[in-house]
Amino acid sequence: MDSVSDNLSGEVAALLAPLPSLQVQEYFNQLITSRSCNGIEVKQNLSNGKGVYAKSEFKEDELILKDQILVGIQHSSNKVDCLVCSFCFRFIGSIEKQIGRKLYFKNMGLSGCCDGEEDDCVKYNGNEEQCGASSSNHNSLPQEVVSSLMNGEMALPYTDKFPLPSPLSCPGRCQEAFYCSESCAKTDWETSHSLLCTGERSETISREALGEFIQHANDTNDIFLLAAKTIAFTILRYRKLKAEYVNKQAKQSVSKQSLLLEAWKPVSIGYKRRWWDCIALPDDVDPSDEGAFRKQIKDLACNSLELLKAAIFDKECEALFSLEIYGNIIGMFELNNLDLVVASPVEDYFLYIDDLPDAVKEEAEEITRPFLDALGDEYSDCCQGTAFFPLQSCMNHSCCPNAKAFKREVDRDGQAVIIALRRISKNEEVTISYIDEELPYKERQALLADYGFSCKCPKCLQDSSIA
Numbered sequence: 001m002d003s004v005s006d007n008l009s010g011e012v013a014a015l016l017a018p019l020p021s022l023q024v025q026e027y028f029n030q031l032i033t034s035r036s037c038n039g040i041e042v043k044q045n046l047s048n049g050k051g052v053y054a055k056s057e058f059k060e061d062e063l064i065l066k067d068q069i070l071v072g073i074q075h076s077s078n079k080v081d082c083l084v085c086s087f088c089f090r091f092i093g094s095i096e097k098q099i100g101r102k103l104y105f106k107n108m109g110l111s112g113c114c115d116g117e118e119d120d121c122v123k124y125n126g127n128e129e130q131c132g133a134s135s136s137n138h139n140s141l142p143q144e145v146v147s148s149l150m151n152g153e154m155a156l157p158y159t160d161k162f163p164l165p166s167p168l169s170c171p172g173r174c175q176e177a178f179y180c181s182e183s184c185a186k187t188d189w190e191t192s193h194s195l196l197c198t199g200e201r202s203e204t205i206s207r208e209a210l211g212e213f214i215q216h217a218n219d220t221n222d223i224f225l226l227a228a229k230t231i232a233f234t235i236l237r238y239r240k241l242k243a244e245y246v247n248k249q250a251k252q253s254v255s256k257q258s259l260l261l262e263a264w265k266p267v268s269i270g271y272k273r274r275w276w277d278c279i280a281l282p283d284d285v286d287p288s289d290e291g292a293f294r295k296q297i298k299d300l301a302c303n304s305l306e307l308l309k310a311a312i313f314d315k316e317c318e319a320l321f322s323l324e325i326y327g328n329i330i331g332m333f334e335l336n337n338l339d340l341v342v343a344s345p346v347e348d349y350f351l352y353i354d355d356l357p358d359a360v361k362e363e364a365e366e367i368t369r370p371f372l373d374a375l376g377d378e379y380s381d382c383c384q385g386t387a388f389f390p391l392q393s394c395m396n397h398s399c400c401p402n403a404k405a406f407k408r409e410v411d412r413d414g415q416a417v418i419i420a421l422r423r424i425s426k427n428e429e430v431t432i433s434y435i436d437e438e439l440p441y442k443e444r445q446a447l448l449a450d451y452g453f454s455c456k457c458p459k460c461l462q463d464s465s466i467a
């Protein structure tokens with residue numbers, strides 16, 4: 001190996017090395033303060049790594065934590081279902097625009113996905129498969145009607161009860177990202193979108209290459225879009241830290257590597273393994289083909305990375321573009337991510353109409369009924385995606401958890417909400433379930449093996465003695 005590649009592998013190793021525990025503690029203490037969730041703390045132990053513990057007692061149903069997204073995406077296939085802020089994932093536009101847009105795509109034969117989850121429980125999605133496109137029979141409406149709904153010419157009754165923020169266009173003029181506020185647009189631009197925007201003001205090296213990268217991700221696995229966001233986020237943080245350092249005209253010199261490590265810190269704290277090593281073997285792959293399957297996944301990541309490099313490569317952050325880092329970022333999502341779910345105000349709207357007093361309901365339904373029929377079962381499709389949440393990702397699993405991710409009526413954006421399932425006493429570990437904990441013991445253990453551990457919770461210990 002020459003000294004350049006020696007240097008690079010040293011930088012990659014430094015990025016993947018665990019942070020000193022004091023730095024980890026400081027980082028989480030700051031996060032807890034910024035999230036105002038002072039009832040919890042992150043502790044590190046030798047057996048299960050990091051874990052979240054109660055610093056004070058929680059009552060049943062009490063809010064434990066609202067965690068903000070570090071990086072998140074709306075699934076590509078869900079974009080035809082709902083128009084949401086590209087930064088906070090709040091629904092935007094108007095009820096008419098949401099309905100019109102969805103019918104427009106339906107008329108074009110495009111329909112997103114809904115996995116049929118009826119309740120508001122948010123799933124741990126590390127090993128979920130991506131939804132595919134589907135289409136269903138519906139009573140389609142004339143295109144002029146759909147267009148007039150979309151462009152605001154037609155108003156539906158009582159939609160003023162469900163106001164949504166007006167969509168703001170992307171500052172890079174990509175026509176793909178929209179925002180609920182100037183502050184979301186600015187923060188997204190400054191934290192990742194300026195490098196990943198396909199518009200004319202994009203700061204990417206090549207918009208054409210970026211387009212190819214995005215197309216490849218949409219055709220294969222949109223987790224690559226999240227990995228690209230993570231890399232863009234780190235590069236932009238690196239550039240900001242460097243500019244601050246230069247502006248301060250600091251007397252002490254600071255190496256490029258220590259700036260990159262600082263920029264990478266929020267990503268470094270996530271538990272990681274390489275994607276092709278930790279991805280669950282799909283049911284339809286024969287165990288004897290496991291080696292070939294894992295190689296296929298690695299090759300897929302390699303192709304995606306080459307396309308990303310052509311779009312946003314930065315020589316000073318070269319280590320971020322190694323396959324080792326790319327694989328570990330995606331593996332981190334596989335092992336930590338939560339489903340991002342935001343309930344639809346369109347569903348609330350139709351429920352409101354249904355609940356109107358008979359005297360006014362009939363008149364309103366005469367107008368709304370054709371739209372509801374045209375939407376069919378998909379009238380209530382929520383925003384669906386996947387996201388990494390720094391504090392929630394420290395929560396360990398138990399098959400008899402004391403907490404769960406759960407969206408309440410008021411939770412209308414992409415934040416993770418963790419609620420106590422029962423009383424949690426001071427100093428007790430806060431645990432959630434990564435899987436369906438009602439499954440039989442052996443099935444639970446098989447699913448958890450994909451996360452790299454065997455569960456020793458009280459339920460598993462009891463079940464194992466019977467099994």
Ligand SMILES: C[S@@+](CC[C@H](N)C(=O)[O-])C[C@H]1O[C@@H](n2cnc3c(N)ncnc32)[C@H](O)[C@@H]1O
Nearest residue numbers: 048049050271335336393394395396397451453
């Ligand atoms: C989402 S992370 C949880 C935080 C993690 N302990 C850390 O240090 O960052 C998931 C990983 O934590 C570990 N883990 C979670 N629950 C566990 C349990 N009940 N027993 C052993 N390890 C567990 C496994 O390594 C798993 O892949």
